[in-house]
Amino acid sequence: MNKNMIIKNASEVVTCSGFKAKQGKDMQNIGVIEKGAIVIENGIIKDVGDSKAILERVNEKDYEVIDASNKAVLPGFVDSHTHFIFGGYRAEEFSWRLRGDSYMSIMERGGGIVNTVKSTREASLDELIAFGKERLDSMFQFGVTTVEGKSGYGLDYNTEMKQLKAMDELDKNHPVDIVKTFLGAHAVPAEYKGRTEEYVDFIIKDVLPKVKDSAEFCDVFCEKNVFSIEQSRKILNSAKALGMNIKLHADEIVALGGAELAAELGAVSADHLLQCSDKGIKDMAESGVVATLLPCTAFSLKENYARGRKMIDNGCAVALATDFNPGSCFTNSIPLLIALACIHMNLTIEEVITALTINGAAALKKEDTIGSIDIGKKADIVILKYLSYKFLPYNAGVNIVEKVIKNGELVWNKSNR
Numbered sequence: 001m002n003k004n005m006i007i008k009n010a011s012e013v014v015t016c017s018g019f020k021a022k023q024g025k026d027m028q029n030i031g032v033i034e035k036g037a038i039v040i041e042n043g044i045i046k047d048v049g050d051s052k053a054i055l056e057r058v059n060e061k062d063y064e065v066i067d068a069s070n071k072a073v074l075p076g077f078v079d080s081h082t083h084f085i086f087g088g089y090r091a092e093e094f095s096w097r098l099r100g101d102s103y104m105s106i107m108e109r110g111g112g113i114v115n116t117v118k119s120t121r122e123a124s125l126d127e128l129i130a131f132g133k134e135r136l137d138s139m140f141q142f143g144v145t146t147v148e149g150k151s152g153y154g155l156d157y158n159t160e161m162k163q164l165k166a167m168d169e170l171d172k173n174h175p176v177d178i179v180k181t182f183l184g185a186h187a188v189p190a191e192y193k194g195r196t197e198e199y200v201d202f203i204i205k206d207v208l209p210k211v212k213d214s215a216e217f218c219d220v221f222c223e224k225n226v227f228s229i230e231q232s233r234k235i236l237n238s239a240k241a242l243g244m245n246i247k248l249h250a251d252e253i254v255a256l257g258g259a260e261l262a263a264e265l266g267a268v269s270a271d272h273l274l275q276c277s278d279k280g281i282k283d284m285a286e287s288g289v290v291a292t293l294l295p296c297t298a299f300s301l302k303e304n305y306a307r308g309r310k311m312i313d314n315g316c317a318v319a320l321a322t323d324f325n326p327g328s329c330f331t332n333s334i335p336l337l338i339a340l341a342c343i344h345m346n347l348t349i350e351e352v353i354t355a356l357t358i359n360g361a362a363a364l365k366k367e368d369t370i371g372s373i374d375i376g377k378k379a380d381i382v383i384l385k386y387l388s389y390k391f392l393p394y395n396a397g398v399n400i401v402e403k404v405i406k407n408g409e410l411v412w413n414k415s416n417r
Contacts, residue, residue, distance in 0.1 A: 003043040003408035005379070006060060008051050010036045010068035011387040015048060016075050016354060016372040021290055021317035021362035027354040030389075036073065039063070040379040043408035048373050066403070066410070070387045074353065075372050076145025076380030076406065077334055078360030081271050081292050081321035083183075084135045085128050085163045086153045088119025090327045094300075103301055103328060104225065104253060113153070113187040116326050120153035120163070128166040135324070135332065136176045140412055142334040143401040145380035146361070146370055147176055148321070150219060152183030157207050160184050164214045175411040179364045181247070182208075182215035185227050185235050200231050204238045212242040216365070217268070219247050222261065224254040229261055236265055245365055247292075251276045263287040269319065269363040273306045274298060281307070285315035290363040293355075294323035295340035296331050309346040318347075319363040320355040335397050342393040349393050379408040 007013075013036030022029065037054040039047035040063075047054055093111050097103065106112050120128070132149075139147055149167045154160040164180055171178040184203045192199040208218070218239030222232040236246045245268050250258025252272035259280025262270035270276075270284060271292040284291050293306045311318050320341055324332040334356070341347045341355070361371025370378050383403040384391065391400055404412035 003040065004063045005040040005066065005405070005408055006037060006058065006063040007066045007068050007073060007381065007383070008037040008055060010051070010073040011070050012036065012072040012389060013038060013048060013373060014072060014074045014353060014389050015374065016357040017374050018358050018372055019368050019374070021288070021359050021367060022354050023285065023317040024312055024315035027312055027318065027351040027359070028348065030350045030353050038073065038373060038379070038381065040408040043379055045373060045375055045377050045379050047375065066383070068383055071402065072384040072387060072389045072391070074382045074384070074389060075357040076370070076382055076404065077143045077356045078364065078366070078371055079139065079144045079147045079321050079324070079332070080269070080319050080360040080363040081294060081323050082147055082332070083150045083152060083323070083325035084147065084332070085132050085149055085151070085166050086116050086120050086326050087123030087128065087131070088116055088326065089330070090115055093327060094330070097301065107187070112327055114190060116153045117155050117187070117189060121156070121159045125162050125166060128162065129169050132166055132170045133174060136170060136174050139332055140176050140404050140406070141401065142332065142399055143382040143404055144334065145176060145404065145406050146179065146364070146366065148179045148181055148364055150181040150183040151215070152186030152219075155184065155187060155189035157210060160207065160211060161214065164211065168214070175406040175409075179217070179366065180215040181217040181219050182211045182244075183219040183221070184211075185220040185232070187221065187226060196227070196231065200227070200234060203235055208238055208242055212239070212244055216245055217247050218244045219249065221249040222256060222258040223249065223252060224256055229257050232258070232261060233265065236267070240265070247271060251280060259284055259289070262289045268365055271321070272297070274303055276306065281311050281314050281316060284311070288317065290319050290359060291316045292319040292321055292363050293341075293345070294321055294329065295345055296333070296337050297323045297329040299340055300329045300331070305340070305345045308341065312347070312351060317359050317362060318351070318355050319359040320352060321360065335399050338392050339396045349390055352393070353389060379405060381405040
């Protein structure tokens with residue numbers, strides 16, 4: 001397969017240029033090149049700039065050429081928080097929430113995460129791989145070229161490993177790159193009910209040492225009636241000691257201090273943050289923790305949105321992700337995410353694009369290789385149907401991705417479907 005390509009005559013090349021997370025006001029700077037071109041060789045970006053100047057430097061006959069006239073070109077989107085490997089569905093629970101039942105009340109009566117644990121334990125590895133492939137196919141049609149996937153629906157060693165193995169197989173055989181996260185501390189399993197401390201010790205002593213080479217990150221659902229600040233600190237410090245990167249589900253339902261803990265421990269990201277305190281925002285900004293916000297989950301739970309505007313105004317690096325999962329957010333729609341972030345969270349479209357590209361990459365410690373159209377980075381690129389990135393929120397809720405290029409190869413072309 002030819003991995004040498006030229007994309008030329010783009011009405012806009014949105015570079016999001018940079019090799020680190022953009023914080024605060026810098027999130028507005030997305031680096032638009034009008035009438036731009038990109039040269040790709042062996043799957044890597046070799047040149048980017050004005051089409052006329054670039055085409056004078058290369059022989060087009062040596063490349064596959066895509067004419068992007070009247071099209072906007074962006075970096076591939078990075079969905080930096082998902083739970084896409086699972087068995088079973090929870091549509092009935094969604095109906096309960098529509099009637100007014102809270103997420104935590106459903107969890108307390110045996111629904112929620114523990115419900116999915118049963119189905120995922122029962123699913124075979126091949127079934128999880130098949131489910132995962134179908135979901136990844138949907139993701140890259142939305143322009144996602146890298147996705148984070150969490151375990152956490154096993155809550156025992158064998159099923160957690162089964163989820164991680166499914167992601168490993170998919171990473172080898174699917175165009176979308178997968179970053180794996182161990183989330184054994186997602187909930188307390190039924191067999192440990194009332195014995196949370198014992199379950200924490202089980203994770204630290206019996207599971208973490210065995211999964212440390214199978215996942216890049218360790219995550220904890222730090223929440224009232226799930227895992228406390230001190231329990232989360234114990235798990236995450238143990239993961240750090242084993243060489244793992246760390247992140248947290250923080251301050252989603254209650255302002256527990258998860259954002260502050262993330263800053264204290266040097267976490268790569270703190271996610272959700274619906275109830276994050278002013279001090280948590282300040283601490284994240286000062287420590288460089290990426291604040292990963294999940295507006296589709298707030299929308300699905302009928303909750304207030306995280307204070308993304310305040311976070312950016314106070315110097316945070318904000319990322320956006322779908323949180324695709326079978327319970328609180330059964331959607332992987334990037335168009336819905338963009339609409340919610342712009343219309344209900346008061347982010348500009350420039351900030352949203354930054355959050356879905358270079359800052360999403362930074363939330364996965366991949367900002368040196370993906371997340372922007374820069375020389376030397378992977379050629380992960382999205383071409384839109386329209387001439388400007390400003391159509392992303394304007395054509396609200398509609399997928400306007402026309403082509404997706406991954407590692408220099410055209411992997412999705414809507415016009416061929």
